[in-house]
Amino acid sequence: MICQGAHTILVSIILIFHQSMRLPSNNESLRTLYQLELYGSRISGCFPTNPSLRVLRVRKFKLSSLGSLVHLRYLELYHIKTKKLPNSIYNLHKLEILKLKHLPDLLCLPERLNCLKHLRHLIIEDCFSLSCMFPYIGRLSSLRTVSVYIVRSKTGHNLAELRDLKLEGKLSIEGLENVSSLSDVREANLMGKKDLRELCLSWSNSGKTKTRANNAIEVLHLLQPHSNLKCLRILHYEGLYFPSWIEIHNCLVYLELRSCKNCVQFPPFGKLPFLKQLILSNMDEVRYVDVDESHDGVGVRVFPSLEKVSLLGLPNFERLLKMERREMFRLSDLTICGCPKLVLQFLPSLKDLIVIGCNSQLLRPISSFHCLTTLLLSEGNKMTSFPEGMLRNLTCLQTLILTNFPKLKELPNEPLSLALERLQISRCGDLESSPEQMLEGLQSLRTIEISSCGLRSLPECIRNLTSLEVLTICDCPTLKERCNEGTGEDYDKIAHIPKFGIE
Known part of the structure; x- marks a missing residue:
């Protein structure tokens, strides 16, 4: 003004x-x-x-x-x-x-x-x-920037329209099932757009046909971008395999492949030197991330920069790496959802682990992840207990969340990490007790949240958790009665806690 x-x-x-x-x-x-x-x-x-x-x-x-x-x-x-x-x-x-x-x-x-x-x-x-x-x-x-371009079969809406545009930044190409001419794909000239940093290539989420699958392979092969690309997303691709140009894009730091239902095998992503984040979701046939055996040797490191991986909706996925080796030293963040056949391998740097859809086979190796600081386990609908010793060696664990284990009968009867600061247990309707040994000596514990569980009492050792600041109990009728101020049998155990809430 x-x-x-x-x-x-x-x-x-x-x-x-x-x-x-x-x-x-x-x-x-x-x-x-x-x-x-x-x-x-x-x-x-x-x-x-x-x-x-x-x-x-x-x-x-x-x-x-x-x-x-x-x-x-x-x-x-x-x-x-x-x-x-x-x-x-x-x-x-x-x-x-x-x-x-x-x-x-x-x-x-x-x-x-x-x-x-x-x-x-x-x-x-x-x-x-x-x-x-x-x-x-x-x-x-x-x-210079077109964040979204939608391909249609109508005149003036084909990929050739992108030919002379000096595009930069982010580009998402949708409607690739409408490509009617491979010459239009060539004319798009993605290879010549050296200032593009993020690219998304998307087909529609419709039915499968052999003709569509073969066409998709040819289209994706011709859509090779410039090697300066940093982020690549491929959605609803119907081909059986991916073109080899993906594995030579050495500048890639982010790669997402989603709903590629026909895909049976990936290129050797492990060779990408700067890849930091990998997301794979909704693919029925893939079994491994990396199957290349040519770099299975002493001193050879696969995924040298990979820090974060999400595996979502992969019903037949078995392992991160087909060959047993210990070179994924930088992986620190792993999210797993809907991978019932997965067997986890040695991940020495893993700090954050989320598992949705749990079974004993999947959880058993967790005890070897000594650097874990956050562990969230959810949806073990058939599990009545956790693998023995699962939490025993997690000396760095700060946050533990266990939710939606409706048939769980017991918690691990072993001490939790002395570094633990937050414990949340929810939606474990058959869980009636918590072992004393589990909470003993947790002088770093600040928050406990319990909801929708069948617990009948709080462990005696909770009165010794002098650093505990917040205790929340929700939808646990028996605990609510036992923790009522003045009349509850467990109230004296929790009277020292500054913030206490029952719902």
Whole structure:
């Protein structure tokens, strides 16, 4: 805001709405209006339609007002319920940046959006209903960022439109099942887009046919990006295998393969020198991450930089590495969900482990993960007990969460880590007691949360946990009665705890 004598020229407003805020009526010189995201915020009063506005970020905006903002350079619309943008957006000839975020009902972009010749960045996020771009995007010669491009069989919507665009940053190509010509795929020239850093290649989630699978293999082979790429995601790919170009992309740090149902084997990802995060999900046939035996030798390290792995919905997955070796020294974060046949291998640096869908075979090796600091185990529907000694050597463990073991009869009768700070036990309906030895001497323990369990009493040693600050008990009728102040048989055990709650 600039003050000149008795006149005030409003140049920029950053709006932080608490409940509602009325815009000043004297806003002819307003250049920037940027609404910060805050739950429950809303604008009251007349929205500015003066042509002086250059930057606009709003939610709950009447889109019919767009056409008058002819000097806009930056437009960001978010959390607006609309199926389409008004044709008046064609009036924004000077627009350089268009961001569309969290528009869940948006179906398509305006047909003649390529008339915005100065457009440099088109960012689309969380517009889940969007199924159609605008044709001939390749005519926007200034375009540098297209976060989403949807392939269609209609004229002007093919991959060849990307040929001459000098794209950078992030690109997600959807609708690859609509590719009708391999020559269009070649013309997309992803190999020549050296400034792309993130790439997502996605097919639709529809039925399988042999023709589609063979076509998908050829398409993916021709979509090889430049070797500068850092992040790669491949979704709903129907081929039996992946092209070899993936294993030579030495700059990759993030790789996600999701719902590639026909895939039976991966390339040797273990050779990727800088790969830090790997996500594999919803694939029925794969058994190993890395099967290459050529680097199975003394001193050879696979996945030299890999730190985080997620294995989700892999019903036949057996091992991380086909060959037994101990070179995954950097893996520190592992999430497993729906992998009933998995056998865990030696992971000396593992610090965070989440297992959803537990069985004894899967949990037995946990005792060898001496560096674990966080352990979450969930959904062991058939388990009545944990493997003997499972928690015995976890001397660094700080957080232990056990949830949804409906038939669990007993907890491990062995001391927990002296470093333990938080213990949560929930949805273990058949669990009636907790062994004394489990909690003895835990002078670092700060929080205990117990919910939906059949526990009949608290262990005697809980009165000696002098560092315990929070005890929460929820949906445990017997414990609730025993811990009532004044009348409960266990109340004297917990009277020293500063924050105690029963629900």
